[in-house]
Amino acid sequence: MDFKGQVIQSLQQVLPVEMAPEKLNSLLEIPKSGKLGDLAFPTFILAKEMHQSPVEIAADLAKKIDAAAFEKVQAVGPYLNFFLDEQKFSQQILETILTQQAKFGEQDLGQGGNVPIDMSSPNIAKPMSMGHLRSTVIGNSLAKLLEKVNYQPIKINHLGDWGTQFGKLITAYKLWGSEEEVKKDPINKLLEYYVHFHQVDVKHPELDDQAREWFRKLEDGDPEAMELWKWFRKISLQTFMKVYDRLGVEFDSYNGEAFYNDKMAEIVEILADKGLLHESRGAQIVDLSKYHLNPALIKKTDGATLYITRDLAAAVYRKRTYHFVQSLYVVGSEQTNHFKQLKAVLHEMGADWSDQIHHIPFGLITSGGHKLSTRAGRVILLEKVLDDAVALAQKQIEQKNPGLKHKAEVAKAVGVGAVVFHDLKNNRMDNFDFNLEEVVRFEGETGPYVQYTHARAESILRKSGKNLGELPDQLRISSQINLEAWGIVKKLADFPTMIERAVTEYEPSVIAKYALHLAKAFNQYYAHNRVLNDDAGLNGRLALVEAVAIVLKEALRLLGVKAPDEM
């Protein structure tokens, strides 16, 4: 039985009133300070019934309770504090971790169910920005977390590869572009044309007509338009792949908006058949007033489909193809209403799976307090940020550890790790104003801090010259456990719970914060205790170090961050 169960059982034997185990379970809490114990029972609720002060009740219970199963049980003020048997508990948790290695923390919440994740989704012919980074790294981390608890994630890069902007792009390219220029620097050149278009069309609205015409041609399958579109898509994707490669992110599908071009008619038909489609101001809509939502625009006045039409087709396609148990969309919080509408329309269509759709929103990244805008040319280029971060990491290595092997590789892991970790450290919903120095910081609560801690642990293990994984009998914690080591052990034991929380809240930051806390605990231990002393406690300390290395590495992996053995 687990510790909490033992506490509940012992409490039930001495409580003067009947209390269900579930009730007790919810009442028990973890004391703020480890010095106060490992679990506490507050006695306030008993005060009224027993006509006694909570302090007296706690003292009374402490006298009566059978403390055999615990290190000790102590009344402090109105609390009854329980202390774990540190020896036994430490040995048990360390053994578990060293045996399971990277599998530690795995659980079966998903029973293998498919979970498509709509993520990253950059627009063709536009550079990836920090906003895409958020969607990419949150989606990637959620995929790894879901896999860890036995779901089957399917990472879908829903590319923005269709829409009227291609009419504009083709127009701009025909007017000002050249093949050689684009080949040299694809995305930046295409972006340049696009931005230029928006600067010029303010004074020359006739350009918009040209753009509309080119998009119409594209939809009609005009060879020249199609050729250009395919080319733009191909070279854009090639550029994106370089970024994904650096981030270590892979996708299971690149089916973007264009993929659903031939799948929307069916949706419109279904909506019409069910009598859900109405005309309003010349457009075809689905009324959602009973959901307190704006109507969903299925078709524009000119008959063209819209964003939601495409997403409806995508949702239905994904259900049919993957038979998902959940379908996630890692998309900015500004689109919250869109996804409410999406779910509502699906519900109206009779899709009983509409509540399996979950929008995973995240906060906005601004620059100098302003919203980013590709049109206005106000972007934070992701590639540039990664370049800067890696260059800075390189510099740092030259300074701190010039003799290091595989410098370039480590610099990449640390630089990219800093950027990714920074994005995952805080609650998804937090907005933040972009600040390069903040993002590529290597000290304090950062990815490199966790990586460094892991590298320190690995370094000790290397120097010990032992292979602990093969020596389970010697994991005995023979020396007395000090407060620092005990703090680590308790954190290690929390890992599975943290994973569960991260998954149920769709919140990678739970893992990032956990990794920081564990790293902090280990660094405190490291600063005050020498591991490689040849005494009776050596094996126990090494077991602790290895367990920390395993869990830190695994936590970083779940965030999509590499953990070099040296740095």
Next chain:
RNA sequence: GCGCUUGUAGCUCAGCAGGAUAGAGCGACCGCCUCCUAAGCGGUAGGUCAUCGGUUCGAUUCCGAUCAAGCGCACCA
């Protein structure tokens, strides 16, 4: 105007279904490398937890109102 999100230290943020003196990091100041990587560790300074009410034995946490900020509010995605 309506809806969603958010208001905790100078800055960036933690505070798991309310509970014991509100915690980190950065920045500031002061310490610690004859010892396993100082990308580290320790200390000092810094808070009416936006405001006002309500529920409760107890509220930073739950509810309501107010104020402030961000985002969204049909033919972009």
